[in-house]
Each structure stands twice: as structure tokens, then as C-alpha cells.
Amino acid sequence: xxxxxxxxxxCVFGGxxxxxxxxxxxxxxxxxxxxxxxxxxxxxxxxxxxxxxxNIIKPSEHRVKPExxxxxxxxxxxxxxxxxxYQKELRAEMLKDAFVRNGITPPEIQVVCGENFGxxxxxxxxxxxxxxxGTNTVIPIERCAVAxxxxxxxxxxxxxxxxxxxxxxxxGSGKVISAGGKSGCSVSVSGGFEKNVSVQPxxxxxxxxxxxxxxxxxxLSEKTLVTVELLGKKITFDARGFFQSNLGVLExxxxxxxxxxxxxxVLDMYAGCGTFSVFLSDIFEKTTLVxxxxxxxxFAEQNLSGKxxxxxxxxxxxxxxxxxNAYFDxxxxxxxxxxxxxxxxxxxxxxxxxxxxxxxxxxxxxxxDTAALVQSGYVLKRLYLLDFYPNxxxxxxxxxxxxx
Numbered sequence: 453x454x455x456x457x458x459x460x461x462x463c464v465f466g467g468x469x470x471x472x473x474x475x476x477x478x479x480x481x482x483x484x485x486x487x488x489x490x491x492x493x494x495x496x497x498x499x500x501x502x503x504x505x506x507n508i509i510k511p512s513e514h515r516v517k518p519e520x521x522x523x524x525x526x527x528x529x530x531x532x533x534x535x536x537x538y539q540k541e542l543r544a545e546m547l548k549d550a551f552v553r554n555g556i557t558p559p560e561i562q563v564v565c566g567e568n569f570g571x572x573x574x575x576x577x578x579x580x581x582x583x584x585x586g587t588n589t590v591i592p593i594e595r596c597a598v599a600x601x602x603x604x605x606x607x608x609x610x611x612x613x614x615x616x617x618x619x620x621x622x623x624g625s626g627k628v629i630s631a632g633g634k635s636g637c638s639v640s641v642s643g644g645f646e647k648n649v650s651v652q653p654x655x656x657x658x659x660x661x662x663x664x665x666x667x668x669x670x671x672l673s674e675k676t677l678v679t680v681e682l683l684g685k686k687i688t689f690d691a692r693g694f695f696q697s698n699l700g701v702l703e704x705x706x707x708x709x710x711x712x713x714x715x716x717x718v719l720d721m722y723a724g725c726g727t728f729s730v731f732l733s734d735i736f737e738k739t740t741l742v743x744x745x746x747x748x749x750x751f752a753e754q755n756l757s758g759k760x761x762x763x764x765x766x767x768x769x770x771x772x773x774x775x776x777n778a779y780f781d782x783x784x785x786x787x788x789x790x791x792x793x794x795x796x797x798x799x800x801x802x803x804x805x806x807x808x809x810x811x812x813x814x815x816x817x818x819x820x821d822t823a824a825l826v827q828s829g830y831v832l833k834r835l836y837l838l839d840f841y842p843n844x845x846x847x848x849x850x851x852x853x854x855x856x
Contacts, residue, residue, distance in 0.1 A: 455506050463542045465550070465815065467530040467845025478503050482524060482532055485542070486510035514538040519569065520597040527585040529598065531844040535616040536568040536842060543847050544837045550815035551835070554823040556787045556836040564708060564850075565839035566700035572598045572841075573625035580615030598843055599624050602638040616641070623678050623691040627699045631691075633674040640691040655691040682706065682727075689725045689751050696727070700838040706731055706840050708850060710808045715781025719805070721768055721796060722786045728753030732784065733759040741762065742771045742782070766793070772799040782807040793819025801828035810851040811838075822851050829856050 460469040460483045461629060473493075477500040480491055480780045488510035492502035518524070518532040528747040544561045546646075551558045568583035575582075583589040592612045602624040624639035627704070631640035656732050676691045683703050689695050696702045716737045720729045723741035726746045739761040741748050749763050756763075764771055768787070772795040783805050785792060791814065792800070800808065801824060808830065812818030822832060834852040843847075 455490050455492050457488065457509065458503075460485055460489060461519065463546065463845075469735055473501070476501060476809060480505060481530065482533055484515050487515070496619050511569045522582070522591055522593060522596075522848075525584055525589075526591055526593070527719070528596075530754070530845055532597070532843040539842060540565060540837070540839060542724045543839065545848055546845070547815045547835070547837050547847055550819040551822065551832075554819040556819065556826060556832060558821055558832060559596070561835050561837055563837045564701060564704045566698060566704070566735055567839075567840070568842040569597050570600055571698045571700060572596070573600050573603065573623055573628075573696060573699055574691075575599065575603060575622045577620040577622065579617050580612045580620070587631050589633055602626065602628075606639050606641070608666075619677070621691050622833055623695065625680065627680045627682065630679040631677070631689075633677060635829050640678045642692050647852065656728075665829050683731070685730050687727055687730055687755050689797050690747065691793055693745075694724065694746060696840065701838060701840050702727075705811075705836075708836055708852075709784060709811065710735060711854075713782050713809070715807075717780045718781075719778075719780040719783040720786075721771075721783060722788070723752060723763075724748045724786070725762075726755040728784050728786065729761065730759075733761055736781070738762070742766060742768060744768070769795040772796045775799070779803065780805050782809070784809045784811065786811040787821075789814045789817065792821045797821055797824055801825060804855060806855045808851075808852065808853040811848070812851070813846075813848045815847050817848060818849055818851060822853070830854065831856055 456473055458473060460471050460480060461580060463485055464468055464470050465725045468479040468481050477564060478823050479500060480503045482505060483489060489505050490507035490509055492506050494504050497500040514533050514535045515533055523529060540563050544563060548558055548561055575798060577658045579590045585589050595607055601620060621642040628638045629638040649675045662792055677688060678691050679688045680699060682699065682708060684707055687793060695831060710731055713735055718732050718736040720732060720739060720741045722824040723729055723743040725739060729739045729741050733756060737760060741752055741761060741763045744767040746765055749765055752763055777831050810818060810822060826832060830853040832851060833854050836850040838848040
């Protein structure tokens, strides 16, 4: 075994620590900055190497014993070996680095956080377990250290042999007020337990545009419906679709997104099931939702029932091309990992919208998009680390921009 001794430097996006051997970058998982390690090179590329720890010679003062017996094998958490407060510092530093690389020196990053364990409400199981790190091997689990209590209670009630085979979506939380068609139930499970039925005919949703093309036959199962209560508002969605996994931090993020917003009209781009619009509609006279996913907008229509709004079933790119001169008093943008579509970013840069709230699940694409907005006359007023996923290197963030 060919091992070498290194001292780790900074933690980089993805959670690995950076070091160098003979001037060549080496990335080491499950390390902590400032540690002296004996490592073995496991993969060598032209520009960098990957290594695994074989011996910890001098551990960091921030290294702790992980609270999960599956840690290091499970493909989920990858920072549980670091104390929780230092984890936040490292994620904030990674977020800052992304902006600096794009020519922006951000204001001091504010951290929006919650519980470090027992916070996660959404899981996807494979044949009843979780996928192993770097492989498709299934790890049988009895409990998860970051799962909400009701999820762990479900895992305890359904041992591996009784869980659905294949892919299974679970959503459960103390903030769930109805799940699986049952009021008071806190967990919804999809996969092997339910049969699909059609939702209401699309014609009932009078506020939708592009109806015939985009809403002709979405499918719904009552067993996978979930209703949560956030900040006093009820929001319904399908457990098989996307919804945030940390509801405590989501509530805090919503407050920061809405803070300081004012005016008559607001654009909610990439609106999903209308989570932000439910709250924006209390501030603005009219809310416009743009979302390409027809299933999500069916729920958005239900969640915004009685509110003055318009739901548009188009991609952001198609909407921006057809609405080049549309003006709003504010915009909330929550794009996928790839960032804003080029057409959406170009629209925002020329729009003159006074207030923009940019939510992101990828610091690199958010920093890239923010740089374009800054170049067009916007000022980055505040930057938040939305710490949705403690014990992992996953970073979500909120950029508050205002037109000069």
C-alpha cells in the first residue's frame, strides 16, 4: 500500500478537503481542515488525485465521533465527523468562495439554521434501504440520525422485509397535519401501497394559462398527498414530487425571503406547488406563478385558492421569450441546480424589477447568475446560507438583490 502524509487545507464544494502532494491537488473525503493524515491515492487524474484516509496522525479539534452507525457507508451525510458549529462555518466559507470566484465580495453571510439532528422529513428508499456511498448497494437501516422522529417510528414499525420494493418516497414531519388521505397522520409513503387515480379535470383551474397543452391529465394518488402547516398556512403537495426536507429551516427562510418586500405585483419564477406564493400573496395584490411542471401547478392552484394570482404552465425560457417587457415590483427566483435559464437571466437583467430574491441549491450557479445581475446594475444586499442539510456538504442559499 502506497501511503503518503499530508496536511489538509480548506474544505471545498462537495465536502472533501483539499491538500497537495508535490504541487498536485489531492481531494480527501471525511477529513477536516488542518489535520495531519496518512492517505492512499485511490484515483489519479491529470489535474488532481483522490485519496482515502488510512490513518489520522493529528486530528482536528473539530473532529467528533459520528452519531450514526451507517456513517461513511451510507451515501447521505458526509460531514458528521465535524462538530456542528464548525460545519456551518465551513459551508458558509464554501458559499463565499463561490461568489469570490465570480468577482463578487459578498456581505457577511448570515446563517439560517435549525436542529442539527432529527430535522429531515423527506426520504427516498431503494428496496427499503438507503444507497451506499458511491454504489447502488442497498444498506438496511433501522433509524436515521437526521430523520424526524415520525420517520424513525415508521422505520421501526416496518422492518426491511415489510417495506415496499423498488423506489419508495417517504414524507413525514411534526408539521404534517394530513397524510395518505388521513387527517392527523404524519407520514405519507409511496411505492407499492397505493393505486393511481386521476385528479380533478383541468378546466376547474380557471387561473391557469396554457391549459390544454400543459394540464391535460396529471395523475394523483390520495395515499401520497401531504398537507403541512407552515407559519399558520396549509400547503398540500404530492410526496412523490419535490418539497423541502427541513421544514423548520424552510419557515425561517420564507420569513427572510418576504422581509422588506413591498409593492403591487410579484413574480414567482420556478414556483413549484406555490410554497412561496402562498406567503407572497399576502403582501402583493397579484402574484404570478411560472412553473413548467403541470403536476406542481395543480397543487399551486389549490394552495392559492381565493388569492389573486395567475399560474402559467411554461418553462422559464418560454415565458421570458413571450413576456420581454413584463414588469413586477418584485421577483422570487428558485431555479433548479443548473441555475436560471439564459432567457430568464437576460429578462431579469433588463427588467428593472426593484427587488429580487434569488434562492438556490447550487452556490456555483447562483454566484454566476448573481454576477450577471450585479453587472446589470443590481446590488447584492444580503447573502444567507440556508442550512437545510446539517451533517452534509449540501448548500442552499438566498441572495437579496436590489436595483440601484
